[in-house]
Amino acid sequence: MKMDERKRMILNAIILDYIATADPVGSRTIARKYDLGVSSATVRNEMADLEEMGFIEQPHTSAGRVPSQSGYRYYVDCLMQKEPVANADRNLIRSELLNRIRETEILIQITGKLLSELTNYTALVLSPFFGKNSLKYIQLLPIENGKAVLVIVLDNGHVEHRVVDVPESIKEEEFASFTALLNEHLRGLALELWRPSLMKTIFSHLADRKKFLEYLMQQIEDSLSSDQVQKVFLGGTLNILNQPEFKQIDKVRSLLELLEEKDILKEVLSPDQENGVVVKIGSENRHEVMKDCSLITATYHMNGKLIGTLGLLGPTRMEYSKAVSIVEYLTNTLKEGINKL
Amino acid sequence: MKMDERKRMILNAIILDYIATADPVGSRTIARKYDLGVSSATVRNEMADLEEMGFIEQPHTSAGRVPSQSGYRYYVDCLMQKEPVANADRNLIRSELLNRIRETEILIQITGKLLSELTNYTALVLSPFFGKNSLKYIQLLPIENGKAVLVIVLDNGHVEHRVVDVPESIKEEEFASFTALLNEHLRGLALELWRPSLMKTIFSHLADRKKFLEYLMQQIEDSLSSDQVQKVFLGGTLNILNQPEFKQIDKVRSLLELLEEKDILKEVLSPDQENGVVVKIGSENRHEVMKDCSLITATYHMNGKLIGTLGLLGPTRMEYSKAVSIVEYLTNTLKEGINKL
DNA sequence: TTTTAGCACTCAAAGATGGAGAGTGCTAAC
DNA sequence: GTTAGCACTCTCCATCTTTGAGTGCTAAAA
Structure with missing residues (x-):
């Protein structure tokens, strides 16, 4: 069976009508509303063909036709004319x-x-x-004994904050150096590459704070895991x-x-x-x-x-x-x- | 009409049954399922009374009874026995x-x-x-030309961040003094009292940054308006x-x-x-x-x-x-x- | 006096029946 | 190839019937 111009027009009409009304479309409706210059009987014959081709189907014998999934497919691929945005x-x-x-x-x-x-x-x-995005800015702000806010800014405008625990032994002055350290080593780095890089840092610079840094790293990763972000x-x-x-x-x-x-x-x-x-x-x-x-x-x-x-x-x-x-x-x-x- | 013990038991039974099944409850059901030691006819009489008192109603003549709003009210106020949490x-x-x-x-x-x-x-x-809560901590972090993150921590654990515009004329060094200023004057203050207090500060300390501070204040208020928070x-x-x-x-x-x-x-x-x-x-x-x-x-x-x-x-x-x-x-x-x- | 059994009555929900209407497929004529 | 005509099919809707649950009332029993 070949898809000639008239079949295309009829299929198009059926789909448009069904989209508009949600009711099965009959041959008469098509012949009248969309003047194709042929009678309903002709449309009927064409519809039988279209059904055989699998583009439309009948809910039951005496109902009109409804577009099938492949009908919609054909419409979207070949018939549809994009309506310009108002x-x-x-x-x-x-x-x-x-x-x-x-x-x-x-x-x-x-x-x-x-x-x-x-x-x-x-x-x-x-x-x-953001897996492929990188860090623009990170800061650890002490807010009270044992707690700090971690603020993370990515180069694409995403900002995230999270409250983290901090060992009491860490003094206020240390926060500045932590922040500096984190920024120094992480800034500009794609998120995917963080951990290995930070690990090197831990061992070379701050062996005594290893545990806290690991925890912090975990928190950062958590904040930026795809689930969170x-x-x-x-x-x-x-x-x-x-x-x-x-x-x-x-x-x-x-x-x-x-x-x-x-x-x-x-x-x-x-x-x-x-x-x-x-x-x-x-x-x-x-x-x-x-x-x-x-x-x-x-x-x-x-x-x-x-x-x-x-x-x-x-x-x-x-x-x-x-x-x-x-x-x-x-x-x-x-x-x-x-x-x- | 008086609410005697038996009426209470019947009302209770009706409500429990209706809660469990969502079907109108008939006199027979009550007499059988909740053994009150009386026949359905007796229950029927009591139910007629309960209906007259307004505690139950009939969807239609030949249906069972359904608790009315005042029926539930009475149940909640007088009959209900709290079920302990498992x-x-x-x-x-x-x-x-x-x-x-x-x-x-x-x-x-x-x-x-x-x-x-x-x-x-x-x-x-x-x-x-948080209207009555107070500020624990506030900080302005520069992240790039013309932008900063405002971090706000309240004394009850609420943390909020927001990206704000910053005039390019403000240099990085100034942020620290802004932060210090904000903290100095706002920390510990109930949110309701912020504006007047800050206004005084503006005029006494930083007349040249008045516009920015006003904007910042607006942002803070916005962040903490009840709508946001x-x-x-x-x-x-x-x-x-x-x-x-x-x-x-x-x-x-x-x-x-x-x-x-x-x-x-x-x-x-x-x-x-x-x-x-x-x-x-x-x-x-x-x-x-x-x-x-x-x-x-x-x-x-x-x-x-x-x-x-x-x-x-x-x-x-x-x-x-x-x-x-x-x-x-x-x-x-x-x-x-x-x-x- | 209170309770109960019995019975007639009511009503909704679920089937059963029967057009009306929309739409089809087929056939024969154009 | 197209169309008019017609018999046929099937859903939808309204109407009717049946069924079953539940009632209210009455008269007898406790």
């Missing part, structure tokens, strides 16, 4: 993301909020991962409830539960190819729970390095043409924002 | 809350998680508010979905939406009396959305001052006897934990 939306995005933001975390949060509000789907934003931000979690396909509580439930499992989300968001906008439809997603969902992802970079992912989760019946462009535009603006930090 | 739960709580925690925020988070997991309801924890932590948000009374999506929806409105939650959690465990049933809660829910709250203190609230949200048909004791025990342990920080 001017108002562009302006909103730029004004929110490019103004007066000083910390990565806030930038990411706003991005999530924007994405969900502009699309009415659920936004997932994976914040930058690479967070997933959600926006519009409850937007799934808007979708008629999720009217029953049990369907929504497992999805909402999935959204609380940050580890799984990270996995879901980890890209299998490094750039551009990727659309995963239905069971193309690894997780069973997402079999009725599509996920649009895009990665963002800094200095050419992949640092994070942006995702948009909706029903398979989602407005791909609009969603894809917004994800794209938002990713680019986010990049800009991060590089401005 | 030993395993006690141990879990103590080991999680009293070990190796250094920051308030983490303590609060764990409390929320525990509360929801132990009860299967939704936990709300309002973190400490007094956060609501949720645990087990999706536990409501377990309840059969929330099977329809529209009922759950408004409740889940409520849980995303942190401002409303703060209001809901603000106590109208200062201590002890308070149970608010159904429409005793201010919010329409919560008319089918009960909220158990308890306040926690530090040095005698009220600093936060702990809440547990479930259906009106909630296991009060168990929930109340867990809230109580957890509040006490949280107090302990905070004072140990």
Whole structure:
């Protein structure tokens, strides 16, 4: 069976109509609403072909047709025309993301909020991962007997603090030298390379404080472990409830539960190819729970390095043409924002 | 009509049964399951009385009885026997809350998680508010041209950081004097009293940096405004979905939406009396959305001052006897934990 | 006087029935 | 290759029936 122009138009019409209404689409509707200059009977014949090709399916004999997963796939790959982002939306995005933001975390949060509000789907934003980033600044501040605050600043604007225990035997004056030491040896170093470097230092400079330094090192590593630092931000979690396909509580439930499992989300968001906008439809997603969902992802970079992912989760019946462009535009603006930090 | 012992027993039985099953309770069930030594007919007569008194009601003529709001009220006030917290739960709580925690925020988070997991309801924890607390330590750390990290430590273990802009004209050496100045004048001061005090300082010491100090002050106030600092932590948000009374999506929806409105939650959690465990049933809660829910709250203190609230949200048909004791025990342990920080 | 057995009555929930409507596939004519 | 026409299918909805749990009332028993 060959996919001629008319079949393409009909498939396109079916998908657009189904996306808009969530109701199975009949031959008559297509013939009337999308004037193709042919009768419903003709459309009917074509639809039978499209069904045979696997692009659409019937919920039951006397119902209209519904796009199948490969139908959506074909649409996204070959038929879809990206809808340009509305001017108002562009302006909103730029004004929110490019103004007066000083910390990565806030930038990411706003991005999530924007994405969900502009699309009415659920936004997932994976914040930058710093494995390849390096330390700009580190400081140990004594706050009371036995306690200090460790402040860590990375070269990409991420700031982190953590309260650590300090042996009482360490005097206030020593903190300055610790800080100096840490900065001297760690500044500019990629996080991955820290430990070996610090170890050398320990033995050469401060053998008597070895234990404390080891503890400190542990704390630093902990603070910057991907678990701590690479967070997933959600926006519009409850937007799934808007979708008629999720009217029953049990369907929504497992999805909402999935959204609380940050580890799984990270996995879901980890890209299998490094750039551009990727659309995963239905069971193309690894997780069973997402079999009725599509996920649009895009990665963002800094200095050419992949640092994070942006995702948009909706029903398979989602407005791909609009969603894809917004994800794209938002990713680019986010990049800009991060590089401005 | 008088409330004799038998009526009390029957009401108690009805409520316990309804809490356990969520089905309207019939006279036969009561007579059989809770052996009161009387027949169902007698129970029936008593139930008619209880209904007249307003403690129970019938969904429809031929259904069993369901506790009314005042029924629950009477139960909580007069009938309920607190179920002691299981030993395993006690141990879990103590080991999680009293070990190796250094920051308030983490303590609060764990409390929320525990509360929801132990009860299967939704936990709300309002973190400490510091209006009356004072500053232990403040520091301004330069990190690059035009930027610095402001680190703020309060006397109750709360630590906060924020990236601020710094005029390029301020040299690295000046930071130390700023930090010294801030500490000198603000340390030990209750947050409420900061501004006037700092203002005096500005004019006497550093008239030329007035603008920057004002900006800095603004940043500090911002960081410590109740909006920023007094956060609501949720645990087990999706536990409501377990309840059969929330099977329809529209009922759950408004409740889940409520849980995303942190401002409303703060209001809901603000106590109208200062201590002890308070149970608010159904429409005793201010919010329409919560008319089918009960909220158990308890306040926690530090040095005698009220600093936060702990809440547990479930259906009106909630296991009060168990929930109340867990809230109580957890509040006490949280107090302990905070004072140990 | 209180309790109980018995019975008629009520009502919701669950099936059963029967159009109405939307949509299909097939056939025969254009 | 396209279209009109028609029989057929299946869901959705409203209506009706049955079933079962539970009640209230009454009259007899304790």
